Amino acid sequence: GQQVMQIPQYQHVQEGEDFTTYCNSSTTLSNIQWYKQRPGGHPVFLIQLVKSGEVKKQKRLTFQFGEAKKNSSLHITATQTTDVGTYFCAGPETLNTNAGKSTFGDGTTLTVKP
Amino acid sequence: KAGVTQTPRYLIKTRGQQVTLSCSPISGHRSVSWYQQTPGQGLQFLFEYFSETQRNKGNFPGRFSGRQFSNSRSEMNVSTLELGDSALYLCASSRNMGRGNEKLFFGSGTQLSVL
DSSP states (O other), rough: OOEEEEEEEEEEETTTTTEEEEEESSBBOOOEEEEEEEETTTTTEEEOOOOOTTTETTTTTEEEEOOTTSSSEESSOOOOOOEEEEEEEEEEEEGGSSSOOOOOOOHHHHHHHH | OOOEEEEOSEHHHTTTTOOEEEEETTTTTTTEEEEEEETTTTEEEEEETEEEEEEEOOOOTTTTEEOOOOTSOEEEESSSGGGGOOEEEEEEEESSOOOOOOEEEEEOOOEEOOO
């Protein structure tokens, strides 16, 4: 079945440093979503990318969807303590678009040292 | 607009018992999905319900079952609990049946501990 992998699993940064997490799928994705889960909280939708090569920005967060639609990245510029949490990517298989399920990566847990 | 509501928030059970978890989706949302979250396994898809019918199922044993009612509320049942079932169970709702492109709204989850 489809696998969605994220690296790194953990990332510790000093406040003000940049952070990037990468998401790689074993199959082509029709779209990819990103979610953030704060410690003790639940996943919250951040964004969805659909087009090959798409880039979207949300303030200090930049999301990219690869040209082959098999990988994606989330980059945070000048991290703040409010960025702490686990970032998940999720996507369906292109070949299984009727499945209706999102396969989540294992997430990247970001900690920020003030 | 109220968010996704899951009850109970915490649950402690012993091996062999069964448990029922409840999820009320956002008003107007017709799809409910269930996920199991553990520290080592991430978010694992259990099943999705839409219009009272199970539309998709993950790779979990038959001990895990669910249902959806006409008001879109959903319940998940786990029978013959095992220690490995200890996890955070998250429910997510979306307006329509997901094809992986629906924005998911998650509840706060039910933390199940099996002793």
